[in-house]
Amino acid sequence: MKRFQVLDGFRGICALSVAVYHMHIAQSFGEWAFFRNAHHMVSFFFVLSGFVMVHTYGQRLATTDQFRQFFITRTFRLYPLHVFVLLLAIALEFMKLGAEHAGIAFNQPSFTGQRAPEEIIPNLLLLQSWWPGFNPQSFNFPAWSISVEYYLYMIFAGILVCTPRFAMLIFLVITLTATACLSLGLAFLMEPALQGLSCFFAGVMTYQIYQVIQHKSIPRWLHTALEVVGICLTVNLLVSNADHKQIILMMSFCALMLIFSFEGGVISTLLKAGPFEKLGTLSYSIYMTHAMVLFAFTLAMLLVGKITGHAIVTYAGASPGPMLSFNNPVADNFLLLGLLTIIVGISTVSHRFIEQRGIEWGKRLSRRGRMTSAINPIKTVS
Numbered sequence: 442m443k444r445f446q447v448l449d450g451f452r453g454i455c456a457l458s459v460a461v462y463h464m465h466i467a468q469s470f471g472e473w474a475f476f477r478n479a480h481h482m483v484s485f486f487f488v489l490s491g492f493v494m495v496h497t498y499g500q501r502l503a504t505t506d507q508f509r510q511f512f513i514t515r516t517f518r519l520y521p522l523h524v525f526v527l528l529l530a531i532a533l534e535f536m537k538l539g540a541e542h543a544g545i546a547f548n549q550p551s552f553t554g555q556r557a558p559e560e561i562i563p564n565l566l567l568l569q570s571w572w573p574g575f576n577p578q579s580f581n582f583p584a585w586s587i588s589v590e591y592y593l594y595m596i597f598a599g600i601l602v603c604t605p606r607f608a609m610l611i612f613l614v615i616t617l618t619a620t621a622c623l624s625l626g627l628a629f630l631m632e633p634a635l636q637g638l639s640c641f642f643a644g645v646m647t648y649q650i651y652q653v654i655q656h657k658s659i660p661r662w663l664h665t666a667l668e669v670v671g672i673c674l675t676v677n678l679l680v681s682n683a684d685h686k687q688i689i690l691m692m693s694f695c696a697l698m699l700i701f702s703f704e705g706g707v708i709s710t711l712l713k714a715g716p717f718e719k720l721g722t723l724s725y726s727i728y729m730t731h732a733m734v735l736f737a738f739t740l741a742m743l744l745v746g747k748i749t750g751h752a753i754v755t756y757a758g759a760s761p762g763p764m765l766s767f768n769n770p771v772a773d774n775f776l777l778l779g780l781l782t783i784i785v786g787i788s789t790v791s792h793r794f795i796e797q798r799g800i801e802w803g804k805r806l807s808r809r810g811r812m813t814s815a816i817n818p819i820k821t822v823s
Contacts, residue, residue: 442497446721447704448489450712453720453727455482459583460731460784461777467766468773474680481679481690483586484640486728488694490590491644492651492702494597499648502601510807515594517803519725520567522795523587526729527564530556530580533736540744547743548756548763555579567591570633577633583732589637597645609649616642624685640691647695651702664705671700672708726788726796734784739763 461471462479470476502511537551552558560579563569570577570588577585601608619638622629630638675693683689701709711717720727742753742765754763766773 445493445496445702445704446718447701447709447712448493448698449721449724450714450717451701451721452486452489452724453717453722455479455485456724456727456731457720457781457785458482460727460735460781463583463732463735463762464777464780465762465764466773466777467764468768468770469777470774471777475676478679481687484636484687484691485694485697486586487590487593487637487640488644488647488691488698490593491597491641491646492648492698493644494594494641495645495648498598499601502598503605505602508598508602511598512595513807514800514803515591517799517806519587519591521799521802522726522729522791523567523581523584524565525791525795526581526584526733527561529733530736531561533733533740537740545744545747547740555582564588570631570637573631577631581729581732583728585633586637587729589633590641593637593641597641609646612642612645616640616646620688620691624688636687639688640694643691643695644698647698651699655703659703659705661705661707664700664703664709665707667700668706668708671697720785723785723788723792726792727784730787730791731784734780734787738780738783739765 458476458479459482461476464471466472498511501507534551534556537547541547541551549556555576555578557579560569560576563572563575564580564584567584567588569575569579570585571592577588597612600611604611616639619635619642621627623632623635623639628635671693675690675697678686678690678693701712703709704713739754746752746754753767754765756763765776767776
């Protein structure tokens with residue numbers, strides 16, 4: 442089965458860009474318009490997931506046993522790292538609580554707001570982005586999209602198993618309905634869930650177009666031209682103030698997915714290089730761990746500021762989170778690069794010891810179920 446190596450490279454770039462978006466370092470390149478709008482790249486993740494899921498499982502989900510295997514492998518793919526980072530977030534709140542008892546006050550008291558104790562169970566069940574009243578940004582806030590994606594997987598697989606003949610029509614109806622609701626402001630579900638439904642199943646439908654045109658012969662120069670134009674248009678849309686920007690970007694991401702699925706141009710060749718391949722491999726760990734790295738670093742800098750009297754962290758201005766700065770452009774850019782290096786380093790460790798092990802556990806459990814079924818077949822009475 443074909444692996445879309447270039448799309449994996451894009452996944453890594455987007456994960457790092459989202460990490461930079463969550464950093465607010467006053468005089469660094471992280472304040473460029475591109476990175477200030479990088480949160481829209483989560484829609485790219487949803488589109489890519491839909492595209493890859495139907496490519497990988499479109500012909501492999503026909504029975505309840507295959508659904509069981511899918512459920513196990515997808516759960517163990519996402520859940521171990523999610524739970525680990527959630528526990529880390531809770532541990533950091535306990536550290537804040539200890540510091541508060543020692544007389545050190547923070548901008549937000551421990552276990553309040555988006556880190557209130559009642560948000561723990563929704564996070565454990567990955568329901569924080571689905572059920573009204575829960576906070577999608579609670580604890581490890583990037584996990585809001587994992588909450589959406591996990592149940593999108595199950596909806597996707599359930600439809601394929603239950604109604605294979607009409608699955609693609611249902612997927613089309615879902616993406617059109619969710620997109621219309623987002624456009625018209627009809628929030629019958631929480632907006633994060635609608636965003637995921639719209640983009641994920643748009644990715645599924647994009648793959649249907651790919652299947653029709655994948656064998657078309659296109660010269661390399663045209664592939665390259667389409668890649669350049671696709672990236673330029675997407676970046677321009679990303680930094681624009683267009684109406685219905687999220688929906689327009691979704692369509693742009695679908696077009697970009699289609700262009701780069703051929704992997705035929707010069708940019709595709711560059712994205713197959715080792716560093717981009719490595720980033721693609723680490724993308725889930727980068728995405729899931731970066732917020733806690735930033736949170737821990739911010740807490741440390743707050744303590745340093747209280748001890749030294751030199752404020753490195755401020756909460757004033759239009760920034761949605763804490764602003765870090767050494768009041769020097771060179772130092773601020775080195776700080777951003779240093780934090781990115783730490784995030785990639787920690788992600789390398791979490792990928793190896795948590796993410797990969799979770800994948801292996803899922804595969805073993807899935808195989809064990811198949812072996813048990815083979816050893817103990819269901820007996821019928823005639």
